[in-house]
Amino acid sequence: MNTRPTTSGLALRPELPLCQTDLPLDWYSEEFKPYAEEFLALPDRLPGTILPWLDSYVRPAQDHFGDSLLLLAHFYMGGEIVKLVERYDGAIADSYALAVQASRQPEKKVIVESAVHFMAESIALLANEDQDVWITNPKAGCTMEMLAKDYMVLPVAEQLIERYGDDLVCVSYMNTSGRLKALAGRTGGAVCTSSNAHLIVEWARRNGQKVLFVPDEHLGRNTAARLGMDLSKVVRLASAEETRGAFPVDDAHVEGGLAALDSAEMILWGSYCGVHTVFTEGHVRWWQERDWTVLVHPESKLEVVEAADGSGSTAYLWKAVEEAAPGSKLVIGTEGHFVTNARELGKQRGVEVMHLADIPDPGFGTSGCGCATMSRNDPPHLAGMLDLLRKGEAPDANRVMAGDSVNELTGERDRLEPDERAELITHARSALERMIEVTEPAGA
Numbered sequence: 001m002n003t004r005p006t007t008s009g010l011a012l013r014p015e016l017p018l019c020q021t022d023l024p025l026d027w028y029s030e031e032f033k034p035y036a037e038e039f040l041a042l043p044d045r046l047p048g049t050i051l052p053w054l055d056s057y058v059r060p061a062q063d064h065f066g067d068s069l070l071l072l073a074h075f076y077m078g079g080e081i082v083k084l085v086e087r088y089d090g091a092i093a094d095s096y097a098l099a100v101q102a103s104r105q106p107e108k109k110v111i112v113e114s115a116v117h118f119m120a121e122s123i124a125l126l127a128n129e130d131q132d133v134w135i136t137n138p139k140a141g142c143t144m145e146m147l148a149k150d151y152m153v154l155p156v157a158e159q160l161i162e163r164y165g166d167d168l169v170c171v172s173y174m175n176t177s178g179r180l181k182a183l184a185g186r187t188g189g190a191v192c193t194s195s196n197a198h199l200i201v202e203w204a205r206r207n208g209q210k211v212l213f214v215p216d217e218h219l220g221r222n223t224a225a226r227l228g229m230d231l232s233k234v235v236r237l238a239s240a241e242e243t244r245g246a247f248p249v250d251d252a253h254v255e256g257g258l259a260a261l262d263s264a265e266m267i268l269w270g271s272y273c274g275v276h277t278v279f280t281e282g283h284v285r286w287w288q289e290r291d292w293t294v295l296v297h298p299e300s301k302l303e304v305v306e307a308a309d310g311s312g313s314t315a316y317l318w319k320a321v322e323e324a325a326p327g328s329k330l331v332i333g334t335e336g337h338f339v340t341n342a343r344e345l346g347k348q349r350g351v352e353v354m355h356l357a358d359i360p361d362p363g364f365g366t367s368g369c370g371c372a373t374m375s376r377n378d379p380p381h382l383a384g385m386l387d388l389l390r391k392g393e394a395p396d397a398n399r400v401m402a403g404d405s406v407n408e409l410t411g412e413r414d415r416l417e418p419d420e421r422a423e424l425i426t427h428a429r430s431a432l433e434r435m436i437e438v439t440e441p442a443g444a
């Protein structure tokens with residue numbers, strides 16, 4: 001199972017302002033505007049100013065809910081939210097470790113998450129019926145997941161199932177909605193994470209099936225390369241960015257056409273992470289020529305992963321900094337806020353850490369990129385969510401239930417009827433359980 005990374009030891013520094021750009025007031029829903037107005041009126045962003053304001057909302061909520069309240073945040077959260085959440089005894093984790101938090105702590109009944117929507121939904125999928133999951137901002141979506149909505153993927157998957165029957169198995173990356181995790185369950189497939197994708201795909205191939213890998217084409221291709229698969233038998237469907245919807249499975253919508261599809265061992269959905277695909281082989285070489293060790297996340301492009309000195313999940317990258325010998329020089333290619341925190345951890349250990357895209361040469365043109373959508377969970381959303389929950393006035397738009405499909409532009413959600421939700425939970429949980437069955441014996 002994943003080693004759960006921790007940010008313990010990282011503290012808010014009184015002399016440094018919170019590094020988060022303020023969101024414009026019209027980005028807040030009506031219920032959250034009063035909190036945003038107060039926040040925007042504060043004279044500065046120093047912890048000495050922010051914390052008393054935040055305390056005035058968080059502490060009463062903690063007193064009200066006691067031990068039943070659980071605050072969670074993902075490592076990629078910007079603006080020091082990870083440190084704020086930790087300060088209030090919350091937990092920071094990667095997406096898989098977040099997903100199991102509620103089910104492993106049945107005494108927690110009110111779970112408030114600062115991260116993207118699919119992560120909150122994964123918690124809801126595994127939660128008990130008496131545990132309610134809330135996201136501080138429903139407009140915080142993962143762009144990779146936003147290009148793999150159920151209405152885009154499911155009609156295409158149905159065509160593939162019709163064409164290949166039981167010979168097709170779906171592997172859904174953790175970065176998908178519950179509706180796509182349920183698709184994996186329905187086809188006898190499994191969920192995977194970036195640290196165990198190779199074990200899951202290997203398992204699916206041992207059964208002799210054609211693997212439909214959703215949604216990240218890069219993680220899928222990198223996994224195939226890691227397993228030594230023939231990459232000419234890994235074909236990508238049409239670019240989801242171009243289609244933005246379902247499409248016919250025909251020569252025009254399959255890389256190499258239907259002949260390539262029929263002989264493929266792996267079929268990739270055409271989505272990607274905008275944060276991890278800014279990296280190029282040139283970035284990697286620039287640092288290597290200056291004696292830095294380069295580690296990247298496998299959502300990066302294949303040529304970047306192949307050029308790097310190592311590649312792995314968020315947990316792998318964090319552990320690399322924790323375990324590097326003093327004096328090491330590490331360059332990390334992943335989300336910018338994570339690297340900022342890793343740099344701080346490295347400093348405490350005499351390890352230098354840089355962001356892969358932070359090259360002082362205008363020829364490279366890109367700077368370290370953070371997950372901007374995740375960072376929509378800012379301090380006013382955290383304060384407002386907890387205060388509204390305490391007052392019993394939390395908007396339904398912030399409540400997260402398994403099977404919800406969210407429009408991240410409007411914040412509106414499409415919620416399943418109870419019987420449909422129960423069926424979805426059964427299938428999605430079977431895909432998650434299969435991941436655990438396949439990976440735990442191997443100590444993944």
Ligand code: SF4
Pocket residue numbers: 076116141142143144145175273274275276299335371374
């Ligand atoms: S970093 Fe990329 S994959 Fe991760 S949540 Fe953000 S958009 Fe999604």
